[in-house]
Amino acid sequence: MKYISKLFFVLAIALCSCKNEKNKDQNKNKADEVKEVFNDSSYVLEPNFPVGDARRYGVTAQTAKLGHPYTGKNRLITALDIAEEYGIEMSFPEGYYGMNLNLSSHRNLKLNFNNSEFNLIQIVQINDTLPAPENITLGGTLIAFDKLAITEANNITIDSVIIKSDKQKNLLEGRSRGCHIYHGSKDIKIKYLQVDDLGSDPIKDKYTHAALAIDGWNNNPVNVQIEKIHIKSTDRHGIYITGKDHLIGDVIIDRFGVGSSEGMDGMQDAQLGEEKEFKALWINKCYDSFIENITINEKDSKAKYTAHFDAGDKTKPFTIGNFKVINDNPKIDILEEENSGVVIEIMD
Incomplete structure (x- = not known):
């Protein structure tokens, strides 16, 4: 009985591991798809923030009104345009x-x-x-x-x-x-x-x-x-x-x-x-x-x-x-x- 329980536990872990690996692969594929479809290098001012974080494009409460050096628009409008044009979910601080x-x-x-x-x-x-x-x-x-x-x-x-x-x-x-x-x-x-x-x-x-x-x-x-x-x-x-x-x-x-x-x-x-x-x-x-x-x-x-x-x-x-x-x-x-x-x- 203990052997069966132990076997079941091992199988459960293995299944979870496979599922996690599958999810990781799916997330990686999604991330790769975003990279392939949307190259934001023309907009990035703060590369330490991820895609979809408005701070990546220079937007904070203090800087949103400033002009974006690449678009000529203010940084808030630039982030909104990126979100609309490329279907990116955008977060603002x-x-x-x-x-x-x-x-x-x-x-x-x-x-x-x-x-x-x-x-x-x-x-x-x-x-x-x-x-x-x-x-x-x-x-x-x-x-x-x-x-x-x-x-x-x-x-x-x-x-x-x-x-x-x-x-x-x-x-x-x-x-x-x-x-x-x-x-x-x-x-x-x-x-x-x-x-x-x-x-x-x-x-x-x-x-x-x-x-x-x-x-x-x-x-x-x-x-x-x-x-x-x-x-x-x-x-x-x-x-x-x-x-x-x-x-x-x-x-x-x-x-x-x-x-x-x-x-x-x-x-x-x-x-x-x-x-x-x-x-x-x-x-x-x-x-x-x-x-x-x-x-x-x-x-x-x-x-x-x-x-x-x-x-x-x-x-x-x-x-x-x-x-x-x-x-x-x-x-x-x-x-x-x-x-x-x-x-x-x-x-x-």
Whole structure:
């Protein structure tokens, strides 16, 4: 019996060894394929870092804005171009970059970040003559001091975005403008979205409406999926959502409507003047969508409404699994239109 057990153990080790050797051979072959297909010698500035590490091409938080001696572009753009053109998964180091992360009109990108801080994160189609951004995956944690802007984009996947206010790090010297998923956007997936603050400057924030705005006149976003949203404070609205086929997991709104509506422009699909009546949650012309859980804290909030269940369609409902209000303020009401189409399964 001992002999059989020992034999089995030896065979298991041998099999594992063969498997490991096979994996090593496969990895070596893959590495050889990368070397054969992609010779990055024209871009390398720091050869000690491996292929796919942006530092290999001279990119750090402190050097990203510098010109690349071989491409004539800045080093961040050079690394993005390499990632797109050669299908390389690119990783960027942590730190404050002091510039925008502009992924407009890029396609087929897979990027990783490590608490990398930028001013603006922009994924938009700048004009009709340029391609719409699509098939972009952003892993790790990104931090923005202005906003996350997504427009006319398709199949965008983001692990984690934290939007903060810091006038020293905001290139416009303003406060955060939140997250705006705008017209033509489809299949947008975010695991974690945090908005620490939203400003209400009468000039700088003319078009700043909500910590999270999902809207777009006559071309509203489709299939936005966000696993968790945490809005810590917003001067104006918490969430404004339109479109269809959205899936939201857990939502926490700590404070809302604490700022000014002065200088604020009107909002997509809303009646003029409604933009000034702040709400934690505003659902308007949004169909076949779902929020699993939402918790709204009314302590220190100064908005007119906890929620506004605006125009909808009862045959294509917007369903909220659990709607919870804590520190209830009797001066803040829920406004529900007759044709709202919002269904709440559990209300705490």
